[in-house]
Amino acid sequence: MYDYLLPEFIVERREDSCIRCRVCERQCANEVHLYDTELDRFFLSEKDCVGCQRCVALCPTGALYVHPRQADYRPNSSWTRDKMQNLKKQAATGGVILTGSGNDKPIRVYWDHLLLNASQVTNPSIDPLREPMELQTFLGRKPDTLKIEISAGKAKLASEMFPNVPVQIPLVFSAMSLGAISYPAFKSLAMAAKEAGVLFNTGEGGLPVEMRDEYADCAIVQCASGRFGVDLDYLNSARIIEIKIGQGAKPGIGGHLPGEKVSDYIAQTRMIPRGTDALSPAPQHDIYSIEDLSMLIYALKEATNYTKPVSVKIAAVHNVAAIASGIVRAGADIVAIDGIRGGTGAAPLATRDNVGIPLELALAAVDKRLRDEGIRNRCSVMAAGGIRSSADAIKAIALGADGVYIGTAALVAMGCTLCHKCYTGRCNWGICTQDPYLTKRLNPELTSQRLVNLLRSWSHEIQEMLGGLGVNAIESLRGNHEHLRGVGLEEWELNILGVKGAGE
């Protein structure tokens, strides 16, 4: 059926600069550029262009320019171009519109309305270049009280301690499974986490056996509704186990890794036959209540002999604070909250753009609720979903997070340009694809270095801002709303965030 869709991008080639090297043709998995040797000219298939800018970035003479083609239809604030294109696509196919990456709608980004404090006169600021500045964070349950027994002049810790995992910087790579992302991308995350002393999250696609010796020590492994690749060796090799209940980009729905992406290698790590769909049901069918969640949390603790913290990851939704309280009471050591701007490899557009709430509000509400109930020490809180910079990360910590998950930011550091076509499996940057021709564009040695650089620069920036606040440890900032002020926010928003307006 003819789909009546208009191209989304305009591709322009400056003929006087083009040297016919055909890099653009080789780099484009969508086959936008086609060179005709006889006529010595390029033909364009603009409607296939996704605007990933791979050809533009690699063109040696800067001859290419790809830009969005915005107002083909009569301008209309209600029936926008996106809405109309989607209607036409659905009319042609009868299918659910898919998308990738995170929510791009103009839902208020509260990070941009929160401002940090700095010391002036009454409290000295600290220079992190010359003075110690502690960013190390311990993830896991902390005891209610510290009991110390003194016998024969020696002090001994009498309180029961729970497994905790240190990270050198409170930044952890988000769950991105092998299968959703390519092996080189997955390995880059693992290598970077190891080098920087942080953690990476395997997602629910399993952890390849040959990576366990070297990288399991910095891995968070997931146990999700599909239970792919979950066995005792997998659970026991990891540092933290995460139960995935929901994902910010698609709260309340499961995942379908289509059979064509389940290659031999993916099949092996997920422990399923090659070529079958890897279906993750929407709920975990052994979890229909907080009591059931508790059952799985303790099953995982039993399976690992109580040596590893168990995390529970939920999407930020209505009543998230009450849910988080239940999760902590169910025995979780870490609660991860994924906001509406969290990314994904594939999600229905309607869900991604309309379901969930912003992380900032959810995080503040959860932190307040856990404090009010006197159980905040029983878990660490991880914030995920749309953390774009070190400033967002430090504001998240001030709002009450122990650590921050970074996913999209890490992908962008690897080359991603947020074209939102992750679900097609034709990522020209070699990140979100299983095509060997495309995946070899990523070299884990080099890409992991980019990620380490990212972490290093963020940690310097966080140290600078902490120094400016006059504190010398990230712990002193955690949940300290006094260091934040809001601008351009309504009263109810300030109340939920628990911050004063600027000037107060």
Added chain:
Amino acid sequence: MNGFNVKFGFRDNFLDNLQPVDFLYHTRVSTNGCCASINALGLKHKELNDLLRETVLQGSTELVINNVFGQRYIGTRLFLPPEANKLHIEVNKFPGNDLGAFLNGHQIIVHGNAQDGVGNTMNSGEIIVHGRAGDVTAMSMRGGKIFIRDNVGYRTAIHMKEYREKVPVLVVGGTAQDFLGEYMAGGIVLLLGLNLQQGEPHRANYIGTGMHGGVIYLRGCLAEHQLGKEVGVLPPDDRDKANIDRYVREYCNHFGGNPDQILNERFQKLVPVSLRPYGQIYAY
């Protein structure tokens, strides 16, 4: 209680006031060679599992656990090197939820009923229940065998899968409740319906909803509306008959009964219509 905030006091049903394992080992376990007998009366699940682990570390390979009343996760924590050392565990009375969750190679025999989550994400080994089992039996099971003498609850064998040489097998002597084999991706389920009257249909509705792998063999009758959309019914072929024969005989070995009489009745084979039931619902 946390001692500070009485209003929101936090009581941990699992971990508060646990007895030390050394004490339990000396008071609860009697050993005879490699056999150990354990009295589980009144123990919390962590205490019992601490005790099981300790008993195995002390060298026992045959465990008999008496007076089990609702303790969870029996067998889960026995992931111990060397892996070759497979244990034989007998459970008397009624184990709690998640019996043999993540089980890796051991054999568990239950003389009594089991609850929810038997063999949850089990990897290998064998669970034999002389009684009934609750909901989500054999959920996400990847290998090994489970035999249940009587009925099972809802969502049995949900998301059961197989991988290379690992093909999980679940044999149920009675009938099952709704959503049997939902999302099933591999493995073999055999539902014998031995406790149904002549002509009485099986109880489950939505059998095999979302099924995309594996096979369900069903003895007894069934109406069309009880099946999920993704399931087709076929008569068993020779290979199926060999499978059915083998597992019915194993069932009778465990629980008694006349295999030939059971095999005489008609069996139906339920298989997925497509390996990709949801491949067509998206617009790319």
